[in-house]
Amino acid sequence: MEDSEPAEDGLLAGLRWNRSARDQAQLKHKIRDLPGLLKHGLHLRKKSQSPDTIPGPSTGPAVHKSCSQSFPCAGRAVRNAFLSHGPYPAKDKIHLARIIRRSYVGVELVQWLCEQCVYVRCRTTAVRVWQVLLELGVLLSVDQRVVFSDSNSYYQFSFEECDSASCEFCSNEGEWPEAVRLLLQLAPYVQFRSGGEVNSPSEEDSEGNRDICSEILQMKALERLTSTVQSELAAALARKTRKALSEQDSETTETSQQEPHTPSEQSSPLGGVCRNQAEVVGRVCLKERGRDVLVLQRVTSSVTSPTDRPSPTSSGGGSREEDCDKRYVVVSGTPLKILEHLLSDLRLDDQRGAPESRESEMLLDDFLLTYLVFMSTNDLCQALLGHYSSARCRGQEEGKDALFRKRKVLQLVSHWSRLYKDFLKEEEHVRSFMKTLYRCVLEDLYEFPTLEKDLKEFQKLLCRRHTVDDCPPSQKSKQMYQQLSLKENCLQLRTPQTETKEVICCVYVSTDSYLSVHTHPSLEAHELLRIVGLKMDRAEEDMVLAVVSNTGERRVLQPSDCVYSESLTPQGKLMACRRDLTEILPPLTDSAELSKRPVRLLGINTWDVAAALTHLDWSLFKSIHEQELVYYTLSRASGSGHTAALSVLLQRCNEVQQWVMSEVLMCVSLSKRVQLLKKFIKIAAHCKAQRNLNSAFAIIMGLNTAAVSRLNQTWEKCPGKFKKLFSELELITDPSLNHKAYREAFKRMKPPKIPFMPLLLKDITFIHEGNKTFHDNLVNFEKLHMIADTVRMIRHCQSDQPGNEVIGVDSSEVRASVHYLHIIDNQQTLFELSHKLEPRA
Numbered sequence: 001m002e003d004s005e006p007a008e009d010g011l012l013a014g015l016r017w018n019r020s021a022r023d024q025a026q027l028k029h030k031i032r033d034l035p036g037l038l039k040h041g042l043h044l045r046k047k048s049q050s051p052d053t054i055p056g057p058s059t060g061p062a063v064h065k066s067c068s069q070s071f072p073c074a075g076r077a078v079r080n081a082f083l084s085h086g087p088y089p090a091k092d093k094i095h096l097a098r099i100i101r102r103s104y105v106g107v108e109l110v111q112w113l114c115e116q117c118v119y120v121r122c123r124t125t126a127v128r129v130w131q132v133l134l135e136l137g138v139l140l141s142v143d144q145r146v147v148f149s150d151s152n153s154y155y156q157f158s159f160e161e162c163d164s165a166s167c168e169f170c171s172n173e174g175e176w177p178e179a180v181r182l183l184l185q186l187a188p189y190v191q192f193r194s195g196g197e198v199n200s201p202s203e204e205d206s207e208g209n210r211d212i213c214s215e216i217l218q219m220k221a222l223e224r225l226t227s228t229v230q231s232e233l234a235a236a237l238a239r240k241t242r243k244a245l246s247e248q249d250s251e252t253t254e255t256s257q258q259e260p261h262t263p264s265e266q267s268s269p270l271g272g273v274c275r276n277q278a279e280v281v282g283r284v285c286l287k288e289r290g291r292d293v294l295v296l297q298r299v300t301s302s303v304t305s306p307t308d309r310p311s312p313t314s315s316g317g318g319s320r321e322e323d324c325d326k327r328y329v330v331v332s333g334t335p336l337k338i339l340e341h342l343l344s345d346l347r348l349d350d351q352r353g354a355p356e357s358r359e360s361e362m363l364l365d366d367f368l369l370t371y372l373v374f375m376s377t378n379d380l381c382q383a384l385l386g387h388y389s390s391a392r393c394r395g396q397e398e399g400k401d402a403l404f405r406k407r408k409v410l411q412l413v414s415h416w417s418r419l420y421k422d423f424l425k426e427e428e429h430v431r432s433f434m435k436t437l438y439r440c441v442l443e444d445l446y447e448f449p450t451l452e453k454d455l456k457e458f459q460k461l462l463c464r465r466h467t468v469d470d471c472p473p474s475q476k477s478k479q480m481y482q483q484l485s486l487k488e489n490c491l492q493l494r495t496p497q498t499e500t501k502e503v504i505c506c507v508y509v510s511t512d513s514y515l516s517v518h519t520h521p522s523l524e525a526h527e528l529l530r531i532v533g534l535k536m537d538r539a540e541e542d543m544v545l546a547v548v549s550n551t552g553e554r555r556v557l558q559p560s561d562c563v564y565s566e567s568l569t570p571q572g573k574l575m576a577c578r579r580d581l582t583e584i585l586p587p588l589t590d591s592a593e594l595s596k597r598p599v600r601l602l603g604i605n606t607w608d609v610a611a612a613l614t615h616l617d618w619s620l621f622k623s624i625h626e627q628e629l630v631y632y633t634l635s636r637a638s639g640s641g642h643t644a645a646l647s648v649l650l651q652r653c654n655e656v657q658q659w660v661m662s663e664v665l666m667c668v669s670l671s672k673r674v675q676l677l678k679k680f681i682k683i684a685a686h687c688k689a690q691r692n693l694n695s696a697f698a699i700i701m702g703l704n705t706a707a708v709s710r711l712n713q714t715w716e717k718c719p720g721k722f723k724k725l726f727s728e729l730e731l732i733t734d735p736s737l738n739h740k741a742y743r744e745a746f747k748r749m750k751p752p753k754i755p756f757m758p759l760l761l762k763d764i765t766f767i768h769e770g771n772k773t774f775h776d777n778l779v780n781f782e783k784l785h786m787i788a789d790t791v792r793m794i795r796h797c798q799s800d801q802p803g804n805e806v807i808g809v810d811s812s813e814v815r816a817s818v819h820y821l822h823i824i825d826n827q828q829t830l831f832e833l834s835h836k837l838e839p840r841a
Contacts, residue, residue: 071186073162074179075138077169078113078129081176083157086112093142093154094376100142103154106130110150119181123150128187129180130155144334144777146289284328286337292778294333294341299359329363332778335375339383342367346408361415366781366788368416372630373768373787374779377424381433384409389440403448406441410454413437417461423627423642434462501644502620504651505563507545507574509536510585512826513662515576516655518616518819526559532576535820538584546581547572554581588666588824589832595668602675604817609679610686611808612818613656613695614754620649621694621754622798626791633764633787649757653698659821660702664711665833666824673837674717677703681726688729690806691753693746700726700733707827707834714838751800755793763790 088108093100113126120126131148133139134155142154162170169175286294330338345360371380388409413434417424424430441455503521507528508514517523517531525545533540545563546554549572557563563574576584588594601609628646660680667673680699687696702708703726709715715723732742739759746755764787771783808814824830 070162071132071183072136072138073164073167073169074182075133075136076160076162077173077176077179078133078183079138079157080169080173081116082109082112084173085116088112091154094378100154100156103142103156106149106151106153106155109155113180117177117180119177119184125184125187126150129183132183132186135186283331286333292333292776294337295331295778296328296341297331299329329359330781332775332780332782334777335371335379335779336383338367338779338781339380340387343387343405343408343412346411348404348407348411363785364412364415365419365792366785368412368419369626369788369791370630370784372627372634373784374773377427378429381429384413385433385436385440388437399448403450406444406448406451407454410437410441410451410458414457414461420627421625423625438462502623502648503564504648504655505574507532507576508548508583509576509822510583511587512829513585513588513822513824516659516821516823518652521564523563524559525557525561525563528563528574529559529576531820532584535816535822536576536584538576542578543576543584544579544581546575546577548575549573556581587829589829589836594666597666597668599663599667599672599676600813601663601679601817602672604814605809606679606682607686608808608811608814609817610683610690610692610695611806612810612814613683613687614690614692614802614806616818617649617652617692617694617754618752618802620645620652624649624794626794629761629764629791629794630787632761633768646757649694650761653694653757655821655823656695656698657702657705658823658825660699661705661708661830662822662824664703664708664714665830665837666822668837670714670717673711673714677714677718678722681722681729684729685725688732690802691749693732693742693756694754696729697733697756697759700729704730704733705830707830710834711838751797752802753797755797760790760793 082104086104086108088104090102090104093103109130110123110126113120113129114123117126120129127148127150130139134141134146134148138158138160139148140156140158141148142156145153148155164170169179282298284296284298285292286296328341330341333341342360342364346364347360371377388406390405438458441451441458444451445455501521503519503523505517505519505523505528506514507517509532515532515535517528519527519531526540529540529543529545532538533543545557547557548554554575554577555572578584585593623645625645628643631642632646664673664676664680667676680703684696684699684703687693687699732745734741742756742759746753767783767786767790771786772780773783774780824833
């Protein structure tokens, strides 16, 4: 093992500053490979020096050196010292929908090194030491950054150890300051990447390193290009490649010219860390430090005049006209690069109306609807603040460009707020983000007075009513600060009131059945007992409401007690009992009261029942936000109320299906049972006519369950026209060809309409589970587009209100028939009742 060490030491020693001309020439070539050499230093120790290995300054025989001169061992010594003696605890970081455990903040790493090491006298030196550890692979960036940042960025440590038994750093932990001293020898090289200036040992070296510095500055300048400029540069390179290929192939026909060619890799003449690569004509790949960070696909737009956007770069051959109707959409990329591209393509209010503006807004909509799949809301807030407040060290950014950038961020936040409505109110860091952004806008008012209009719009988002008066621009910021300081603490109080929530309360009336009550969350015990008495023909004063614990213990609620807790969940299993705490109904399979049970549904008009079902479903459906489907699919923030409306509607769908089964099987009379079948078939047909496929599906599936479909005598006595109607209704529930019949029927319907929600959730789940979220560490934006396209179905269905075509008799009897459902929730009981009605032959 020790014989292979000189290979590592020769490589690293060859990277030290040397005044000889030969070493200066070698350094120019080796500086490009420095990150790879440092990162894989451990692996080089296990290999013998190959003939093509870059030699060190000494060509003499290998000299055996101890681990005290090994940079990787020194890096591990600093790591072990921090983990053993550092005062800062490890933290958990949520990054790209994953929990990264045992992370540390860059600010804390720098602070510890400054306080504990005598060789580190400033934070800049500490940053360079940690940058060396990052290059060596001892320190890892959670955000996959290649430059260490003295900020709130999160980092982890690798846990590789030196396998040499005689390692001085392992045997004596107190030697870690000497390890820092050794690592400082690499500081002049890594400061190129951390943005520092080159501090050569003497003036003679600066002359020899001028070319290297110039090349690295060109690399960093190319990295600073905006995504729009990078896209246009890639388009110019693609045009140049197509022209070169067409000149080489003189026999190319007009038809073949329209087919896509595969040009060779095109990198920028700067040959640096960040470049565009045209992999195929129409697809552009943006690279940073050899890694893909953004993949764009060129699409054809219906724009006839490109006046609303910058013209493509004309260099490299090709005509401007052939690309003036082309634009680029995101295929994949890192979250921050996708956001940067969407902001660069975003059109301001005075630029809207063009088809490409609508396309960019659609892509932005896709991002905002689905960003929770790959990043947290806090990450999005920090990225937006960074884009707004960034100094943009990309030369001298013109004031107009800075103004457009800030306005675009404000417009995106407005779009985000309108899209998510009251979802954002529950996020503490979103409220902090809004306050911080508001202060930033106030600070910019003096420099950019035209932000006044955007500020007023932003104030509406915060529900503030103060506006900018006609005072001089120099006083606007001061006055706004006074208003902000006076009203900042009232931000939460001035937010819009939440929508009235609706809940479904289940109160058991026997061991195998319960009464489903659609009501408000402030329901009190005496109100619930009145409903139970009205529905079950029992006297209210003879009953009490009890909460049954898991152990079976029953606690009686007082008449004024609230049934629901503050979290909108019942206090326990609710049961309506007699005064002696026994059930008001015996088990239904042993009950002789079923023959006396009145079938109230037979006396109500079927259209009125269908209209009542549709109105109830619509009241639940219209309160559903698009984001609930994403939260539900990702199982995010359970119990926080993000999916409350969706959960109620899904529960309602299941209960309608069980209600249909229960009503049929609790009807002892054969003739009445036949009438009930006819009633439910007509109600399902009316629900379909009223474009309520959620209830129509539930009723049809309830009649198709095994316990009901096996009642041959009942179905035989059903008239033929009802059987035919039921067969036609069954077609929309046919699952063949991915529910083709349902999808075509639903597509022909105009809004407002209520889809079958379980199928919609199944589509989103299949997209989410069947497609990778990341391809080569890049967000698969095509998957997000599919999810967003499916989620937008909610918006389309809610785009109108029910008209006069869904009007029924609104009586208390009709409302009670659909708001209060008696349901058997025990499958064994349902089958026993079915076999009692029609025993098996």
